[in-house]
Amino acid sequence: MFPRLILKSLRQRPGRAVLIVLTLVMGLSLEAALLNLSLDIGNKSEQELKAFGSNILLLPRDEIDTSSAELTTGNRVFIPQTQLSSLDTPGDIPLEGYVPFLYSLAEVNGQRVAVSGTVFDKALKINPWWSIRGEAPARGGKGVVLGEELAMKLNVNEGGRITIRQEGRLETLAVVGVLSTGGSEDNQVLMDLDLAQSITGLPEKVSAVQVSVPTGGDFSVDEIAASLEEQLPGVRARTVKQVTEAGQNLLGKINMLMGLVTTLIIFISAVTVSASLANAVIERRCEIGLMKALGAEGRGIAAIILGEALLLSALAGPAGYLLGLMLAQVVGLSVFDTTVSFHLRVIPIVIVSAGLLAIAASLMPVRRALSIEPAVILRGE
Amino acid sequence: MLLHLVKDSLVRRRRRIALAVLSLLVGTALISSLLTVSLDIEGKIGKEMRSFGANILLIPRSETVPVEIAGMPAGEIGDRSFLREEDLGKLKTIFWKNNITGFVPYLFGRARIEGTQIVLVGTWFDHEVSTEKGPFRTGIRQTSPWWRVEGEWPSGRGQLLIGHELADRLALEPGDQINLNTGQSGREFRVAGIVSTGGGEESQVFMDLSEAQELLGLAGRVEKVQISALTKPPDDLARRARLLEDPKEGLPPKEYEKWYCSPYIEAITYQIEEAFPDGLAKPVRQVADAEGAFLGKLKLLFALIAGVAAVTSAMGVTATMSATVKERRGEIGLMKALGAENFHITGQFLLEAAFTGLIGGVAGYGLGIVLAALIGRQVFDSPVSFSLPVLPFAILTSLAIALLGSALPVRRASRLEPIQALKE
Structure with a gap:
């Protein structure tokens, strides 16, 4: 009896049923799309945040300052390069990459300059804003790269040569490229790590290591830094807060923004559906008055209205979810060039929202229906 | 006569019209609030991006080669060039002065704390600069929000901020008194706080710029200035200008003007x-490049979300409008049976729709302002700027939805035989 009542009223006025389902689908699909996007935005932004550089810096445990007064080999401490090999083997700690640096001072073409020895393909990957005109020295190569300001001041470019005096040794090296970073490197001489180690007489030694670790994963950056310190004795790990904090902050705001938009849309759907249902109650007031006169209780009437609403939302739920998933993919592909990954937990959330929407939208219509006095209505007023 | 009919109809069918107006109201409110926010979002997110740090560096032009590693001076501090502190106010007089959200000067020196060599940095923590337009508050607290201070920020003379790693090494706590010796002079200082940043600052000592200038005998001088500016992500014009030695020479006059008047980072430098x-002045590429790409993506993300939400709500409202008209088929049939011409009927209904569209549009715009302000306050902690074109847009959208939603059902209903329509 109960289901028959509901289905009959829906069949009588299919237009209204369609309208309500349409409105529900609209609200639910946007909710599904935004939920999917906000669960995924952390991952998608990983790529963007990587562009800001590494988020952990490894330094020798006893070294207080990589730019200490003398920078002579005598009173400096280093990280043994052999320890870094344990960074290569994937363990519990997820690393995305690392690049070692060896810093020293030298005299180049008569000028006192800072020299950086590094592994260029790794450095360019972890510091994507480095831009080289010419070539980067290959692993084990003998060419050097000049920072662009230094190149201007020394008046030497790619194809030129420089003489470098360090630790009593004098070498002439070919300049194979000019580097522009907007940072200290613009005034440095950069070369392959092996070459730097041999010229300075510091084989297998490294001053610092930039490490890039994922931010949105199971471990926080601070936790990963702490476990790196455990794994590598003689190493101190610093979390570069500049990027991590600002990144999390920004993503938090984006999520809040999407959350607010979702709430607004759900609210609007609820209001519109509620108004439609209330309208329906008013049109069917004679019917309801008759039912009450024949002995139906308020609960029964409320159940019929609620039942209709829930049936419609049950239809709207899956349709809304699928549409929302498609919308999320369209947005994800347009903005981040990758598909949005599937998050299982969105499904129950959408189902529950659909139910709650139906209930919320029924509240006012039910109140209206319960306030109908059979005698008054049946009199024809 | 027509107007009288319309007014009569609207008054008598208050309830039915109410549904139409309500759904136009909320739909327009959503569309206009999303539009307002998306017009402002570049500015809002751009401002959030400033918390990633300064994106422009200003240094003295000189022939000497600074010896620097990872942003910190290395080796002996020999011949150096300086900028004048008194000139810094000029940063707020350039064309894009309103995009300069902060700037912080630095002066470096060497000193000893109880025999340990340290790097001393004079800077502004939270300083009021006088500029042509009035006082401007800027300093590390504004441009580098990721600095964490245990204790307090220095708030006057004789106070220091010590980097976390150095403080550990020297076993110092906030509140300790120490003697700082620059070789020329020595002075007592109080450790106001200990700072953690995750960067090179952790092994340095910070004090107010004017005090550092005194100690180092470098009155009125600064060595470099970090500047935080709101910028526009690069596009084709910006990329072409970047390759030129001097955009003024290399670009045709009209393009040069366009480039100069756009807040590209190279235009600002x-x-x-x-x-x-x-x-x-050069862009700090580490921050500037990454920020530009990210900002572009977030802008597109929000624009798409807003677009999809607007379209779906417009569809929903149009459907609602259609439904309210379809319900009045009986009425239309009656009018026809009484002799009304089609265009009378259509005219009356469209006029009603226009009326509801107008009310819904204006009220919706009003609600939209409230919603946009809510979003601005909750998410960005700052008021959303309202652009005037949104009002006419809201009204036009509402009118369009109301008219389009009514037009089709009215025409279809008025084509029916009256007897069929009356059967409803």
Whole structure:
């Protein structure tokens, strides 16, 4: 009896049923799309945040300052390069990459300059804003790269040569490229790590290591830094807060923004559906008055209205979810060039929202229906 | 006569019209609030991006080669060039002065704390600069929000901020008194706080700029300035200008003007160099490049979300409008049976729709302002700027939805035989 009542009223006025389902689908699909996007935005932004550089810096445990007064080999401490090999083997700690640096001072073409020895393909990957005109020295190569300001001041470019005096040794090296970073490197001489180690007489030694670790994963950056310190004795790990904090902050705001938009849309759907249902109650007031006169209780009437609403939302739920998933993919592909990954937990959330929407939208219509006095209505007023 | 009919109809069918107006109201509110926010979002997110740090560096133009590693001076501090502290106010006089959200000067020196060599940095923590337009508050607290201070920020003379790693090494706590010796002079200082940043600052000692200038005998001088500016992500014009030695020479006049008047980071550094002829302003690519790409993506993300939400709500409202008209088929049939012409009927209904569209549009715009302000306050902690074109847009959208939603059902209903329509 109960289901028959509901289905009959829906069949009588299919237009209204369609309208309500349409409105529900609209609200639910946007909710599904935004939920999917906000669960995924952390991952998608990983790529963007990587562009800001590494988020952990490894330094020798006893070294207080990589730019200490003398920078002579005598009173400096280093990280043994052999320890870094344990960074290569994937363990519990997820690393995305690392690049070692060896810093020293030298005299180049008569000028006192800072020299950086590094592994260029790794450095360019972890510091994507480095831009080289010419070539980067290959692993084990003998060419050097000049920072662009230094190149201007020394008046030497790619194809030129420089003489470098360090630790009593004098070498002439070919300049194979000019580097522009907007940072200290613009005034440095950069070369392959092996070459730097041999010229300075510091084989297998490294001053610092930039490490890039994922931010949105199971471990926080601070936790990963702490476990790196455990794994590598003689190493101190610093979390570069500049990027991590600002990144999390920004993503938090984006999520809040999407959350607010979702709430607004759900609210609007609820209001519109509620108004439609209330309208329906008013049109069917004679019917309801008759039912009450024949002995139906308020609960029964409320159940019929609620039942209709829930049936419609049950239809709207899956349709809304699928549409929302498609919308999320369209947005994800347009903005981040990758598909949005599937998050299982969105499904129950959408189902529950659909139910709650139906209930919320029924509240006012039910109140209206319960306030109908059979005698008054049946009199024809 | 027509107007009288319309008014009568609207008054008598208050309830039915109410549904139409309500759904136009909320739909327009959503569309206009999303539009307002998306017009402002570049500015809002751009401002959030400033918390990633300064994106422009201003240094004195000189022939000497600074010996620097990872942003910190290395080796002996020999011949150096300086900028004048008193010139810094000029940063707020360039064309894009309103995009300069902060700037912080630095002066470096060497000193000893109880025999340990340290790097001393004079800077502004939270300083009021006098500029042409009035006082401007800027300093590390504004441009580098990721600095964590245990204890307090220095708030006057004789106070220091010590980097976390150095403080550990020297076993210092906030509140300790120490003696700082620069070789020329020694002075007592109080450790106001200990700072953690995850960067090179952790092994340095910070004090107010004027005090550092006194101690180092470098009155009125600064060595470099970090500048935080709101910028526009690069596009084709910006990329072409970047390759040129001097955009003024290399670009045709119209394009040069367009480039100059857009807040590309290179245009801003160009203008800074105009104000500081003996200075070199360059983008801190690490921050600037990454920020530009990210900002572009987030802008697109929000625009798409807003677009999809607007379209679906417009569809929903149109459907609602259609439904309210379809319900009045009986009425239309009656009118026809009584002799009304089609265009009378259509005219009356469209006029009603226009009326509801107008009310819904204006009220919706009003609600939209409230919603946009809510979003601005909750998410960005700052008021959303309202652009006037949104009002006419809201009204036009509402009118369009109301008219389009009514037009089709009215025409279809008025084509029916009256007897069929009356059967409803």
